[in-house]
Ligand SMILES: Cc1cc2nc3c(=O)[nH]c(=O)nc-3n(C[C@H](O)[C@H](O)[C@H](O)COP(=O)(O)OP(=O)(O)OC[C@H]3O[C@@H](n4cnc5c(N)ncnc54)[C@H](O)[C@@H]3O)c2cc1C
């Protein structure tokens with residue numbers, strides 16, 4: 001199955017979600033990576049990190065692009081190389097490009113894949129539905145397929161190798177223009193959707209002035225910070241930290257929830273986490289039912305002990 | 318300004334999730350609501366634009382007769398007209414085809430959707446519509462303003478806020494921040510009874526995908542409790558047992 005992977009570029013490097021999409025495509029083609037071509041737009045450094053995940057061929061398209069001009073270029077690559085499968089990440093860019101390509105090329109689109117696809121007559125793949133409370137197995141009706149892969153569900157698999165990069169160019173499109181990125185906090189730590197570890201605080205933290213233990217634990221663990229919705233609504237924490245049904249959905253390896261009750265709408269955004277730790281002073285808090293490790297106690301007594309243990313752990317690493 | 322808002326029907330956020338057979342969601346005892354992104358953000362922002370600029374807001378759904386209370390609710394919140402396209406919601410492609418067909422013959426200046434349904438979490442219907450209509454599209458906008466016949470949009474990303482400019486007409490999917498939820502008042506509910514709710518025949522769109530089966534996620538094996546005075550041992554457990562640090 002001739003496959004094209006769209007990999008998003010951030011400051012010259014493939015995004016983590018983009019590398020996950022590439023790893024996914026490689027795993028689908030175990031033994032036949034030659035069938036896979038990656039495409040990455042804009043200026044890149046070296047091979048943008050593609051060789052390391054096993055991509056052996058990639059096209060770098062220069063110039064300023066939006067999702068419409070990326071679609072135009074991808075569609076011409078699909079035609080030119082007789083592509084039958086396009087893999088993208090299920091992120092902002094993927095959600096703009098994948099549906100367009102599906103329509104333009106007459107492919108079936110399956111969005112948000114969480115597990116490896118099986119290929120036969122078309123593609124069959126599992127995806128989360130009902131905000132992670134159930135799983136659906138979805139089959140494409142066409143042999144041509146566009147797949148988007150849910151970030152943080154498959155992981156980046158570094159298998160090593162080198163990637164031959166060919167240069168290409170394409171015309172832009174300015175119907176939609178990115179005019180500015182405001183409040184760019186690019187270097188201010190790990191972006192929440194990409195984090196492997198997340199430390200999150202709820203209303204039980206009592207006020208914004210009490211967030212330092214959350215931040216300190218996050219720092220020791222190399223984690224991003226998050227919060228429940230009321231916490232961002234009252235302005236204790238910035239909106240982009242709000243996780244849950246109406247905020248962002250995350251799927252880290254480790255989610256540590258402190259002073260969060262575990263309402264169903266909160267769980268909807270975090271229940272894909274591999275391991276969940278809940279710290280709550282109320283033994284009846286519903287979150288314990290979704291947890292792997294639980295500590296019943298006052299956050300302000302429990303957190304300092306964990307931070308101290310994390311410091312010792314880091315010192316002995 | 319003529320605005321189309323696409324609204325979908327989803328189980329209430331607290332509804333229990335069960336399946337009556339491998340491919341059918343068990344609707345027994347479930348209350349349905351307008352998908353929160355469609356209602357709180359897309360619909361309310363459309364109403365705000367209409368209130369300042371004039372025009373009409375049409376709330377449209379693809380689905381069966383059980384959609385009517387949902388569309389009436391949108392009318393009660395303030396939409397001027399309701400439309401039900403009488404077709405099954407077989408998949409994103411079929412829904413997008415039906416909506417695009419309707420939009421094509423009704424000339425809208427702006428088409429607003431939610432960023433995803435909380436039921437299927439697909440997030441692709443509006444993108445498909447945009448392509449079928451040949452329109453620009455921005456996914457997941459948290460702010461939408463109109464300036465000199467241009468649309469200025471913001472989107473929250475992990476590292477900041479992206480600002481986009483686009484020409485009209487366009488398709489936008491709405492995320493948190495675009496507007497504030499409005500609770501319908503008695504006058505709105507009364508008025509909704511007499512507002513038009515048109516029934517549009519299906520264009521016969523076929524699905525491009527099929528759900529073969531639903532399943533429940535594997536159950537957690539249980540929560541290991543750590544005494545509060547030994548909280549520090551969590552770090553060792555996470556390292557040696559869970560292997561996540
Ligand atoms: C349609 C809809 C959508 C929603 N979407 C979201 C969403 O996306 N994300 C979200 O988070 N919520 C969402 N909510 C809100 C959700 O229902 C809950 O109200 C919210 O998650 C509760 O936040 P919380 O756990 O921080 O606060 P609370 O429910 O007030 O819980 C605080 C917890 O802290 C504990 N606590 C108090 N003091 C301490 C202490 N000293 N040490 C340890 N523990 C302590 C308490 O025992 C309690 O369990 C939504 C609601 C609706 C209706």
Ligand SMILES: Nc1ncnc2c1ncn2[C@@H]1O[C@H](COP(=O)(O)O)[C@@H](O)[C@H]1O
Pocket residue numbers: 323324325326352354355377378379380406409412429430431432433434437438439440441442443
């Ligand atoms: N049956 C439907 N009728 C009208 N609009 C819909 C329907 N299904 C989805 N939509 C719109 O498309 C958006 C994204 O849906 P989805 O791609 O299914 O996650 C929703 O938030 C709605 O605005």
